[in-house]
Amino acid sequence: MLHIVDDEEAIRDSLIWLAQSRRIEAMGYDGARPFLDMLGTDFAFNPEGDCLLLDMRMPDMSGAQLFDALEARGYTRRMPVIFLTGHGDVPMAVDSLKRGAFDFFEKPFNDNSLMDRVQEALRASLEAGDQAQVQARLDSLSAREREVMDLILEGKMNKVIADMMGITMRTVEVHRAHVFTKMGVRTAVELARLLK
The missing domain is CATH 1.10.10.10 (Winged helix-like DNA-binding domain superfamily/Winged helix DNA-binding domain)
Known part of the structure; x- marks a missing residue:
């Protein structure tokens, strides 16, 4: 499942369409709070993997702040994060990469390159889930x-x-x-x- 958090509806909708054209299930959220609310309910990791496309600049809570919250809760190990940034946000995105983000793309981005990277992130999510299951068995x-x-x-x-x-x-x-x-x-x- 591709989770898309971006406050711009047009971008969110086009990313959902782009993902679905690659047969990737996608869900959009208009900000960090709705996404966190979804996680607070009966969230379970998707057996086919999870990935988060996250806009860096949003009102109320930035993408970097949401990333920090997810990292503190342990979600980023099973849900790779790909940041979408404007040109002024590149240093912030590079800092997030150093702290464990999967990748970042500067807007405007190449659709095919982004979706290829999303598919790699979904595979990484599956591998992390497998590793978590093995660790649980060992424990x-x-x-x-x-x-x-x-x-x-x-x-x-x-x-x-x-x-x-x-x-x-x-x-x-x-x-x-x-x-x-x-x-x-x-x-x-x-x-x-x-x-x-």
Whole structure:
């Protein structure tokens, strides 16, 4: 989902049309407050990725201020931000890039270049979501399961793991089964691939 925050209706509408012409679902907001209000409801990240096109200069709350608010809430890790700037805003946009914005485009911009970059940002959003899921799975492991997993990833066999940890082979097998279940894999190879 492409979220477009721009106080100029004509620009917002043309960006929505441009996104939809590329088969990208898009939603427009006429300022930072309506966008924050939407996030405050039952917002869930889109399984196909999220990206925010954000105008730098808006009344009430600037794009930079909204970016700071989103960053403080942890949204920018899963929702890459692309700034749209007027020529006087370039230093502010460069500063935002240094703090984690995905990119910025100066108005007027090349439509194809912008949409190509939006698609890259949506892919990055998906990857960040995948990483967040893997991290959540890792966080669900007990310390002992984590220890067994690390030894599995080193290529150690159950008997060796049992000897190293001072536990029975049956206990290793139980921990191994829990690791595989919690991580959503069936084999050590799948586990290694997931964590690479």
